[in-house]
Amino acid sequence: MAQTQGAYYVPHGSHWPIVGSLGLISTLSGAALWMDEYPGAGRPLMALGVALLLVMMFGWFGAVIRESVRGLYNKQVDVSFRMGMMWFIFSEVMFFAAFFGALFYARALSVPWLGGEGHGAMTNHFLWPEFSAAWPTNGPGSVGGTFSTMSAWGIPLLNTMLLLTSGVTITIAHHALRAGHRTRLLVFLAATVLLGAVFLGFQAYEYHHAYEQLNLTLGSGIYGSTFFMLTGFHGMHVTLGAIMIAVIWFRCAKGHFTRDDHFGFEAVAWYWHFVDVVWLGLFLFVYVL
């Protein structure tokens, strides 16, 4: 809260942000060209952009790590980083909220309305009189063709267990870090990455199964849309989180963190717990209910 005397570290000029901006515009305009009708121009542009973004991340994070290791950051800088991470996670929560909102809206309102309930009675009567509301559904137009869904109590339950366990292992690693048990720290952090990787493996298998055997695809009406967008964005976040933990593993191995000063570790742990909580929401609302 109160500011310590003149010690707040204000970095001087940095060229990483502009590299990041060039990376962003190349990635996104490349992706846009690719998606539309110009894959030939889009793909190389996007590859260039992703490369620039990777360079930016290595350079930028590297600079921050070097400054941190040199001890330039005092407690107040640490608080700024904490707030930054907290509010970033909050923004991620709101991003998922949009997709959960779409799921709830479809299940509670738009699908029942299409089935003739309440406000949407006329749509049903004039356009799709034979449609009756149900969930899962791919809508009155049967978009994407008949599909079946997977049971919540197979792989999804297993994945829930994996992620919850990984939440425990990262906490054990954190305690080990605070207690100065280096080996236990590295083992449990590695276990966390491994659990995340296994989770992703199962999810990839599940997607393959859905596409090949169940005819459940991204194009399977509103069910397929919400299912794949929610689990897909979650899976991307697990991937990102696992990479971040892997980086932290190397930083732990290099001895970057002390018992009292290891914000990088904590930030990643927060992120991992966030990903965990989102999964619980997914498990409940996408798979079980």
Place this chain on the structure above:
Amino acid sequence: MAAVNPALDHDVHDHGDHKPEGFLDRWLFTTNHKDIGTLYLVFSLIMFLIGGSFAMVIRAELFQPGLQLVQPEFFNQMTTMHALVMIFGAVMPAFVGLGNWMIPLMIGAPDMALPRMNNWSFWILPFAFLMLLSTMFMPGGGPQGGWTMYPPLALEGGLNVAFMIFSIHMMGISSIMGAINIIATILNMRAPGMDLLRMPVFVWSWLITAFLLIAVMPVLAGAVTMLLTDKYFGTSFFNAAGGGDPVMYQHIFWFFGHPEVYIMILPAFGIVSEIIPTFSRKPLFGYQAMIYAIASIAFLSFIVWAHHMFSVGMPLGGELFFMYATMLIAIPTGVKVFNWVSTMWEGSITFEVPMLFAVAFVILFTIGGFSGVMCAIVPADFQYQDTYFVVAHFHYVLVTGAVFAIMASVYYWLPKWSGHMHSEKWGKIHFWSSVISVNVLFFPQHFLGLAGMPRRIPDYNVAFADFNMISSIGGFWFGASQLIFVGVVIHAVYYSRQKATMQVWEGARGLEWTVPSPAPHHTFTVPPLIDASKLAHGDVTH
């Protein structure tokens, strides 16, 4: 706007004044909150002129009934791009620029909390708008479906859809990072003694605005991502045949969109709450009430979104809830208007240019607020919906509200930024020219709307001809008036001989007036001592 020319900057060279030497080092790689604030403000001015030129095309086409100048497709591009550029390119970056410049100065911080990220927040924006504006040169032209991007219409475009969506993602990333920085700065970087309830109202307004930004920009990102996948990857979010609903898009969009409206006005409230006390030579009336009012407005902004869609179809209970919740907003807004008036009451008021704009803000924003209450009434809104009445309403709150507050703040703080006084005479000419023309421009649009003229059309019934011509004349006049503003700013920064004092305005209170003008490159590297009696609102414990 205050591109401080180092050559003119001869007399103030204290220890904090080490600017980087090269142009790239100074502007492209900068981590300095003042330089980044300047970049935001200059960018915003450029976007204001580009968005304004789109508005000129619109008003020129509407000068007379019939199609004279542009094709309907191009006209639709103009309405869409005008809105996107003005909202995301002009108004929002202007406020972020003001926040960047002033928040550290007002709370006694050495810089923003995360200076490198601050640079990135800005430097994403020119690239985002490069992407957005480039669509106008693509096959099929730019987006034509309106800034709200309602499906299925908005998905009818070609390549421009993907470019527009990705540019919005970039603007969102920029806004979220900027907002995180502002929150971290306000909560973590205040000088000792600058308690939360001693902060200037402008800082409070930004704290709350930043929260709104972080809460809703990701929702917009989600909404446009669903648009993207509906168009390119076969999802059915907004396709009724697949069990989705185009109206669902509108709900998600306006869950972002309504808080967004307040993102564009709450910092304006903060600015006006700084300027009115200064020129009334009185502390702000009801400091805490002002803060609670901003917080209440922010809270309410999350539960009123469907008043943008009364006529698309909604259960009656929904219509009623959103109507009453919307009307509730009039209460905290009324608190603010009465407090501004009470601040002026029995004050020793002088009307320098910033005060003129602030007083015009109070009056004209209130007109926009009243027409908002009219639109909140469901049965009446069935009549107003999609007419020029709505256009008049939101231009009163955004032009005479947000933009006037930005103009006021530039006149108010430019001496602090540049070290020179602007021309009072030309500032007043700019003010009077703007305030008259803006009413000639937008007031007749109320009548057009009530008479039934739909918005977003290039041609109209001859019955609407007279008011449209008046409105267009007002539009050209208002547009030309802003060139005076550009002139005043350039003159003040590069040519004005009149040095600004540290205090600048006789009645000014607050930490930003305790540093030299122009503010040195680095300020408050050692935290200042806070003297409660010198704060704009006085000692609030009384």
